[in-house]
Amino acid sequence: MNSVERMFVPAQQVEDRLSNAGTWETGTTIWASSEAQILTCARVVDETHDVKSFEFRVGDGTPVRFEPGQFMTVSASVQGQTVQRCYTISSPPTRPYLLSITVKRVPGGTMSNWLHDNMKPGSQLRAFGPSGSFTPTAAPSAQKSLYLSAGSGVTPLMSMTRASLDLGLDRDIVFVHSARTPADIVFRKELERLVALSPRLRTFFLCEGIGNENDWPAPTGRLTLQLLSQWVPDYAEREVFTCGPAGYMNAVQTVLREGGHDPAHYHQESFNFAANATADAAPAATAAPKCDAFQSQETFTVKLSRSSKTFTMSATETVLAAAKKAGVAIPSSCSQGICGTCKTKVLEGEVDMKHNGGIREREIQKGMRLLCCSRPTSDLVLEL
Structure with a gap:
């Protein structure tokens, strides 16, 4: 296994990364999304009645670099079966010695319940x-x-906010968070504290009901254009970042579209939270998607450069599905070209890859491919 150099990045470099279009990778090596490390839990924090934050140090305690808003894939053996799930890193990159994930206990959820209980x-x-x-x-x-x-x-969004405040960027940020009740607002006290530290950070909480908090001072219900216009009159001039259940994100897009916000300045997390909640009840599917009738029925040989293993596969299969069928263990999670966990370098040969945002153009140029959404068009040699 190749070693990975995890180096401390000075605050100026972090600020440059947040403020400009430079890359973290310049002149250094990052913890690759395809490489496994062992995390050691340092602390567990109860955020709400059903949400916990798990703080980890990595390997020998060296710092880790990432961008605020990124996620990582965790893997555990649950009842004798390997389960992998993606969780956003809620801590900021400005605190590189601890990585935290914040997990809601999902009824029937395999990984979320295992984390909460163990x-x-x-x-x-x-x-x-x-x-x-x-x-x-x-x-x-x-x-x-x-x-x-x-x-x-x-x-x-909490990782982004924490990073901005840690660096003293004094950014103009309006943070609007929706929850079922006030008791379900994750990071409520911390966000209130951060507002006190930064006059250009404003927060608004919107709950569907008041729960047991009878003196709740804010509106209840769901986000509307009228409410957004009242809280954020200049919303049309802002870069919008949205994350939440699919239904919520669809509703937000409708509100913004009705209000004339330019879609070119809208960004949302790719994950479908409702689908992930269902996926948390069972391991991610590894079967190949249905293929178009016109696809070739050719077979190709795939060789793994490190292990020297070889298997054959059909052009109608994804490389990931074929590898697992051949008994080759490859880290994966979403199986939809989103998470990037199965990112692997293709040393020889070509594939037809149709991804959903889990890989960047500069990684593609370096020969990396997502095996879950790649089908071979020739024999392959993979860096595995």
Whole structure:
């Protein structure tokens, strides 16, 4: 296994990464999303009655680099079966010695319940490196931002907010978070504290009901154009970052479209939270998607450069599905070209890849491919 150099990045470099279009990778090596490391739990924090934050140090305690808003894939053996799930890193990259994920207990959810019931200080967890492009670097020149989140969707936006405050960037950020009740607002006290530290950060909480908080001072219900216009009159001028359940994000898009917000300045997390909640009840599917009738029925040989293993596969299969069928263990999670966990370098040969945002153009140029959404068009040699 190749070693990975995890180096501390000075604050100026972090600020440059958040403010400009430069890359973290320049002159250094990052923890690759395809490489596994062992995390050791340092602390467990009760955020709400059904949400916990798990703070980890990595390997020998060296710092980790990532972009605020990125996620990582964690892996655990649950009842004798390997389960892998993607969780956003809720801590900011400005605190590189601890990585935290914030997890809501999902009824019937395999991984979320296992974490809540078993993870404690000293416990270990296998994880794959940070990935994802839902970060502030998607809009490096934005002067004003609007963060819209619901439920667990608060986590990537919390990482972005913490990073901005840690660096003293004094950014103009409006953070609107929706929850079922006031008791379900994740990071409520911390967000109130951060507002006191930064006059240009404003927060608004919107709950469907008041629960047991009879003196709740804010409106109840769901986000509307009228309410958004009241809270954020200049929303049309802001770069918008949205994360939450699919239904919430669809509703937000409708509100913004009705209000004349330019879609070119809208960004949302790719994950479908409702689908992930269902997926948490069972391991991710590994079967190949149905193929178009016109696809070739040719077979190709796939060789793994490190292990020297070889298997044959049909052109109608994804490389990931064929590898697992051949008994080759390859880290994966979403199986939809989103999470980036199965990112692998193709040393020889060509594939037809149709991804959903889990890989960047510069990674593609370096020969990386997502095996879950790649079908061979020739014999292959993979860096595995």
